[in-house]
Amino acid sequence: MSALPPIDPDIRHATTLPGRFYRDPAIYDLLRERLLVPSWHWIGHATELAAEHVRPFELLPGSLDEPLMLLRDAAGDLSCLSNVCTHRASIVVNEAGPCRALRCGYHGRRFELDGRFKHMPAFEGAVDFPRPEDDLKRLETGSVCNALFSSLAPGSSFDEWSAPLQPLLERLPQADFQFDKSRAATYEVDAHWALYVDNFLEGFHIPYVHPQLAQALVDDDYENQLFPSGSLQVGVARPGDTAFEPQHRIAGEERPVAAYYYWLTPTTMFNFYPWGLSVNVVEPLGMQKTRVHFKPYVWRPELLDTGAGGNLDLVQTEDEDVVEKVQRGLKSRLYPGGRFSPSKEPGVHHFHRMLADLLH
Ligand code: FES
Ligand SMILES: [Fe+2]
Structure with missing residues (x-):
């Protein structure tokens, strides 16, 4: 039977998804039907x-x-x-x-x-x-900044799904974002798609896995916000590094924001940088294989190659390496599941709760 026990809503008590979540073909198939079918997915550009x-x-x-x-x-x-x-x-x-x-x-x-x-x-x-x-x-x-989305059988309206983005979108000139094919990229990762998402949902690993990116972000100011359809992590720039202008930050934000990292369930990431938006499209290819597309929508080309969004290929390569190590680790018969950092991993906890609830 593929049912999983629910995950404790109190992160201080909760344990992560068990290893069998990532190994059980019945769970994989069930999630395809219950999660991927009713969800919104990237399909192209509103301008094409x-x-x-x-x-x-x-x-x-x-x-x-x-x-x-x-x-x-x-x-x-x-x-x-x-x-x-x-x-x-x-x-x-x-x-x-x-x-x-x-x-x-x-x-x-x-x-x-x-x-x-x-x-x-x-x-x-x-x-x-x-x-x-x-x-x-x-x-x-x-659409969001000219990235286009659709759904086979929407479990929620597009507006509900994309609601977490709205406070930022209302500060940005969405029509000016243009897809830049020359900067698009596709990667294949030897790991379950949910591990790629897990890794995206915490900045905890940045100082350990991404030394160069860590130079651009202030570690202590990195924060998580949770929404019914996803989450937001705000990366704050070090003094003097590339940041959003005050009028392009979410209203009330005083800090020099280097990046707004949104995840919307289940497989789409919206990474807003001062140069524009990189949409990560995650395509499950099997229990141990995932394809990831980076779709860049450029708004201020003069800021490309700077700040937290300056070298996405390096960051991706570093993420792939660590996610593939987790995939190998989850084959272990000795790993019963782990615990969450209450301050650093609320996004992962939120995602695991969603998955466990779907399989309950
Ligand atoms: S399948 Fe299209 S006309 Fe017959
Ligand atoms: Fe990372």
Whole structure:
């Protein structure tokens, strides 16, 4: 049985998830259905695609593998649609490019660019046809600084999910953030996706694992805030180092903030630096393999390569090394689960409670 005991809400008493959480295929599969399916995921950019162009893609390749397409119609409206024909499930769009009409190549079913059923050959005589189910399903979307998100079956609205970001977003010119393909990166980590998230959720390890990053941040001021859909860690710059201007910090913040590190459940990180936003997209590929994309949305290019967001590749390499060591350690039959630092690990505790509650 895959159920886990709940985790004590009092961090001073709580223990971490047990090792079997990371090893049990039934738990892995259950989380895919209960956590990944109803969640919001990065799908692209609000600014991509010219009018009457389409891009097919899979949502979370390696775990959900859901065929979708992003499409902009003649009026300029962007839609995220199912890319699975409502007849016998062939893929409708196979290549990115211009798109004036949607027509399935298997038996010729046609759809409007907003997904509505248009025509099907040889269906005269079919009763109760077409039904709403014969339209291509259209997914809700939402954006943050031009990063675009969607969900197969939203367990919460986009606004609820992204609410923790709002106090910062209202201080930033979201429309000016531009995706910079030349700085995007993809990594593969030999570890369970939840270990990658665990590591993100605490700055406790920064002085030990990231000596260069530690030079940019004031250790004692690093703080955690918890929300129903995620958490925020605020990194404060050392005097003289790159920091957000006062008018671009969350209202009331007096300190020179070097980075706002948000995590929104389950697999998206929003790292705001004075130069812009790096979205970390975490893709589970199996119990011991995870792909991580860094999607940079640049707002002030002159600040790239400075401060806490100056060398993300180095920080990632250091994180990968330590996360892969934890993956190896969790194979141990001698490790029963650990305890949390009440001051440094409330974010990890919050995440473990969410996971245990889903599996209870
Ligand atoms: S599967 Fe698309 S028309 Fe038959
Ligand atoms: Fe790290």
